[in-house]
Amino acid sequence: SDEIGLRLAAPEDDWRDRPDMDPVGTSGFRAAIVARARFIEDLLADRVDRADIAQYVALGAGLDTFAQRRPELASRLRVFEVDQPGPQAWKRQRLIELGYGVPDWLRLVPVDFEAAGSQAAWWQQLAAAGFDPGQTAVVASTGVTMYLTKDATAATLRQLAGLAPGSTVAMTFLLPTELLEVADRSGLQTSQKGARASGTPFISFYTPEEMLALAHQAGFADAQHVSGT
Numbered sequence: 001s002d003e004i005g006l007r008l009a010a011p012e013d014d015w016r017d018r019p020d021m022d023p024v025g026t027s028g029f030r031a032a033i034v035a036r037a038r039f040i041e042d043l044l045a046d047r048v049d050r051a052d053i054a055q056y057v058a059l060g061a062g063l064d065t066f067a068q069r070r071p072e073l074a075s076r077l078r079v080f081e082v083d084q085p086g087p088q089a090w091k092r093q094r095l096i097e098l099g100y101g102v103p104d105w106l107r108l109v110p111v112d113f114e115a116a117g118s119q120a121a122w123w124q125q126l127a128a129a130g131f132d133p134g135q136t137a138v139v140a141s142t143g144v145t146m147y148l149t150k151d152a153t154a155a156t157l158r159q160l161a162g163l164a165p166g167s168t169v170a171m172t173f174l175l176p177t178e179l180l181e182v183a184d185r186s187g188l189q190t191s192q193k194g195a196r197a198s199g200t201p202f203i204s205f206y207t208p209e210e211m212l213a214l215a216h217q218a219g220f221a222d223a224q225h226v227s228g229t
Contacts, residue, residue: 002065002069004065004068004069004100005063005064005065007098008063008065008091008094008095008098009063010094019190019194020190020191020194022190025186025187025190026186026187026190026191027187028183028184028187029184029187029188029190029191030187032228033143035228036142036143036172036228037064037066037142039170039226040140040142040170041066041070043138043168043170044056044073044138044140045073047138047168048073048076048077048138051136051166052136053077053136053137053138053167053168054076054077054078054135054136054137055077055078055080055131055132055135055136055137055138056074056077056078056079056080056137056138056139056140057080057082057126057131057137057138057139057140058079058080058081058082058140058142059082059139059140059141059144059156060082060083060141060142060143060144060147061081061082061083061088062083062087062091062143063091064081066079067079067081067103067106068095068100074105074106075103075105077105078105078107078130078131079105079106079107080107080109080126080129080130080131081106081107081108081109082109082111082122082126083108083109083110083111084110084111084112085110085111085112088108088109088110089110091108092108107129107130107131109122109125109126109129110125111125111126122159123159133162133163133164134164135164136163136164136165136166136167137163137164137167137168138167138168138169138170139160139163139167139168139169139170140169140170140171141156141169141170141171141172142170142171142172143172144171144172145171145172145173145174145204145206146173146174146195146202146203146204146205147195147200147201147202147203147204148203148204149203149204150204150206150214153204153214154214154217154218157169157171157214157215157218157219157220158218158219160218161218161219161220162219169220171211173204173205173206173211174188174202174204174205174206175205175206175207175208176205176206176207177189177205179207181229208225208227211225212225
């Protein structure tokens with residue numbers, strides 16, 4: 001349940017009638033987005049309790065509201081939200097307008113992953129915001145890889161492979177259409193149309209084997225695929 005996210009987005013009153021909210025065509029795709037958020041947050045809570053993780057990095061954080069919905073957990077961490085400068089500035093303003101503010105343990109880090117030189121710059125900006133590469137961390141990248149080139153994702157994985165031992169990285173990706181269940185294909189197609197119309201088209205799809213290979217090539221000794229089904 002994410003009423004805070006709804007307040008942040010503040011859609012028009014008829015938002016339930018939009019094509020991407022079609023209960024038949026997109027319900028499975030939308031449910032997968034909810035499931036991945038719950039998976040990441042359960043993983044984070046477990047790692048904090050078992051391994052004393054003190055840092056959490058959300059790459060491509062968007063309108064994620066973990067910090068506002070679960071302050072009892074988030075305030076035990078240094079939370080870094082990494083996202084594009086424009087949308088992140090808008091989110092910061094919305095958090096202030098709604099009275100949530102930006103507490104000291106929440107750091108908003110503006111980064112354009114596709115910009116020239118950004119593959120080195122984003123790590124430097126993260127460190128400048130207070131991230132300690134010598135301490136263990138959980139890093140999540142959900143709903144991001146489809147917008148980036150495969151080279152950019154590979155470079156990000158190489159950087160993350162250098163995290164302190166005991167850290168955990170969780171990354172989601174989209175399957176090629178032909179690997180989806182038939183019932184899920186219309187949801188993906190609707191999402192693709194919306195993304196393209198917004199100027200942020202989906203450009204990269206991966207098979208599980210391809211993503212595992214990228215992780216191993218980047219330097220991860222242990223990489224696992226968690227199926228969405």
